[in-house]
Amino acid sequence: MKWQPGHRSSDVEDRRGQAAPRGMGIKLGLGGTLILALLSAVLGKDLLRSVSGGAGKEPRAAGAADDKALEFVSYVLDDNQATWAKLFPEQFNRPYRKATMVVFSDAVDSACGEADSAVGPFYCPGDDKVYIDLTFYQSLKDQLGAPGDFAQAYVISHEIGHHIQNQLGTERSVRQKQKGLSKEEKNQLSIRMELQADCYAGVWSKTTQDRKLLDDGDIEEAMGAASAVGDDRLQKASAGRIAPEKWTHGSSAMRMRWFKRGFDSGLANQCDTFSAATL
Ligand SMILES: [Zn+2]
Numbered sequence: 634m635k636w637q638p639g640h641r642s643s644d645v646e647d648r649r650g651q652a653a654p655r656g657m658g659i660k661l662g663l664g665g666t667l668i669l670a671l672l673s674a675v676l677g678k679d680l681l682r683s684v685s686g687g688a689g690k691e692p693r694a695a696g697a698a699d700d701k702a703l704e705f706v707s708y709v710l711d712d713n714q715a716t717w718a719k720l721f722p723e724q725f726n727r728p729y730r731k732a733t734m735v736v737f738s739d740a741v742d743s744a745c746g747e748a749d750s751a752v753g754p755f756y757c758p759g760d761d762k763v764y765i766d767l768t769f770y771q772s773l774k775d776q777l778g779a780p781g782d783f784a785q786a787y788v789i790s791h792e793i794g795h796h797i798q799n800q801l802g803t804e805r806s807v808r809q810k811q812k813g814l815s816k817e818e819k820n821q822l823s824i825r826m827e828l829q830a831d832c833y834a835g836v837w838s839k840t841t842q843d844r845k846l847l848d849d850g851d852i853e854e855a856m857g858a859a860s861a862v863g864d865d866r867l868q869k870a871s872a873g874r875i876a877p878e879k880w881t882h883g884s885s886a887m888r889m890r891w892f893k894r895g896f897d898s899g900l901a902n903q904c905d906t907f908s909a910a911t912l
Pocket residue numbers: 665666667668669791795827830
């Protein structure tokens with residue numbers, strides 16, 4: 634991706650190196666709003682090992698590589714938000730409300746509870762914040778096999794997709810509908826919500842193409858990431874078998890399909906996963 638380094642977003646809260654909250658191990662209880670909830674179950678140990686750097690849990694001092702990483706997520710966040718600030722009045726007939734991104738190391742406190750890095754990046758509707766430990770990107774590349782800057786951009790734009798759902802009331806309405814449903818039915822709704830976030834990520838990506846910000850292979854990188862976090866692929870890697878009734882985010886094929894749908898159309902109204910006959 635062609636991007637401008639050297640800038641930190643005023644909407645990024647850098648909490649790296651801050652002490653982890655006490656009482657770790659509390660579940661977030663967010664289910665479908667965690668982009669990579671399944672990752673914690675599947676790759677939790679690996680992720681924990683990679684973020685803690687082995688034995689110790691001493692916070693690392695931020696170095697030049699960290700600054701570059703922070704500048705990149707700053708750029709992607711700002712670009713996403715500027716884009717949606719423009720698209721909201723056009724496509725949803727309302728103004729966009731900005732989210733904040735919290736960059737943390739090891740563990741973090743949010744309005745949705747305490748979380749550690751193993752849960753992967755997530756969005757908390759209770760405080761309008763995206764949470765990310767940047768070491769996740771190393772895992773995305775090394776353990777999940779999805780390298781590239783646009784793979785990283787996809788992750789952030791997916792989380793902003795949840796922020797869009799929060800503003801539009803989609804998230805609330807799904808939570809409401811899920812009450813009283815069976816676990817399997819709840820998962821079905823969760824999948825539709827996750828795929829919609831993937832589709833919104835595609836819509837943003839389309840605008841980057843229109844603005845000539847994409848390098849060759851960027852869309853393949855995003856598709857690679859969407860595929861890497863598909864429930865079937867993660868299940869196969871961990872348990873060796875696939876159990877669709879336990880999916881909360883959708884299969885690799887579904888995730889790529891909905892990202893592509895947003896990308897091909899550039900229209901948020903093409904992201905209505907809730908009335909789609911097939912996913
Ligand atoms: Zn998600």
